Amino acid sequence: MPQKGSVRFHTQVIHAAQRPQDWQGSTLPPIFQTASHVHQTAEGLSQTFAGQTTDHIYMRLTNPTNRILEEKLSILEGGQATVIMSSGMAAVSNACMALLRAGDEFVAGNSLFMSTYLLFTGVFQRYGLTARLVEPTDEEAIEKAINDKTRFIYMETIGNPKMDVPDLARTSEIAHRYGLPLVVDNTLATPYLCRPLDLGADIVLHSTTKYLSGHGAAMGGAVIDGGNFSWPEERFPDFKPFLDRKGPLAFADKVWREHHINFGTTQAPLHSYLTMIGLDTLAVRMERHIENALEVARYLMERPEVAWVNYPGLEGHSSRPTAERQFGGKGFGGILTFGLENQKTCHRFIDSLKLIYHLANLGDCKTLIIHPYSTQYVSFDETKKESLSVTPDMLRLSVGIEAKEDIMEDLGQALDGLSK
Ligand SMILES: Cc1ncc(COP(=O)(O)O)c(C=O)c1O
Structure with a gap:
């Protein structure tokens, strides 16, 4: 592999952290399916427990297959250290918990x-932890919500399902000012x-x-x-021991040592392996997701049965200028929402796909659809659904990488069926 960072993203996503010379020539990473690892000497294991070596001890702590994925993701996101966990929600909850203390x-x-x-x-x-929720694109509101107890600012690059895109560079300036x-x-x-870290x-x-x-x-x-x-x-007195131990990697150490290990949010190495197989094709898949999503969004806009389409790539979308700048002109992602007449129409439409x-x-290579109001958000009260822009007439489409004509034909035949 040429020097990290010296190749383009399409190459890097395939070759980052590849070491076939250490894997008996295998082009794919080995799956180390073992709960724990043998150590040759008592002194050696003691040193590893003391953090003086990076040898593996026990799967809940680290695993060699997971470590390869950690290295890959650090390279792809331009980060210094990654901790792989069992699900996206494990990552969200552990990261936030590592940043918060009671009352924060x-x-x-x-x-x-x-x-x-x-x-x-x-x-x-x-648990006495308060999230002050604001419009992610309203920088004044973000600043106003900060006080002496605030410990971090949290954003999604593309809001799901609102499809809004906050300006990460400006939000990070606000965060750092405080x-x-x-x-x-x-x-x-x-x-x-x-790459949010670059912004x-x-x-x-x-x-x-x-x-x-x-x-x-x-x-994962x-x-x-x-x-x-x-x-x-x-503001962060509890980071002192982690800073002393790991310097600039204090946060990664804290999230791993305090939360991931103790909450037991272990990633199974098979899942890291499967993730790495998928990761190889990320760049070409994303190109296709993005191209297909824009075409599908434009197609839906033209259909009389469709009341509205929400996709940041559409002309006139409030997040389009930010998305265009922030995503370097590469496009606007693969997810969109659109509206039909009402919930009943949405259900009829889904049933005829x-x-x-x-x-x-x-984010699957296959095109996926859901009616969020009557599924994921079914237990939310009306005010909450409204504040999250989850309405009864809304469908969320994750546009896949099939031939776009086939995706549009399927949507088209289901729309045609609504008038029958
Ligand atoms: C933006 C976002 N973050 C986090 C998650 C949670 O991920 P997981 O289902 O892997 O726990 C999801 C799942 O849909 C998501 O869309």
């Missing part, structure tokens, strides 16, 4: 993935479209279950530490 607050964009929203507004509240780190869930954009963010999170894998065969999450935040003692899968996931 944080500011988050209100355009949040459903479980993240429930964690922030339900579970965290019971001595706070910016945490970004980059699941929907992936490092193909956006000033400090921590990046992923559900690797989605685009990074792309095949829907594996679950990742916490990536940019290694540039200084964790000033006045022939190619598109009806299921709760996104």
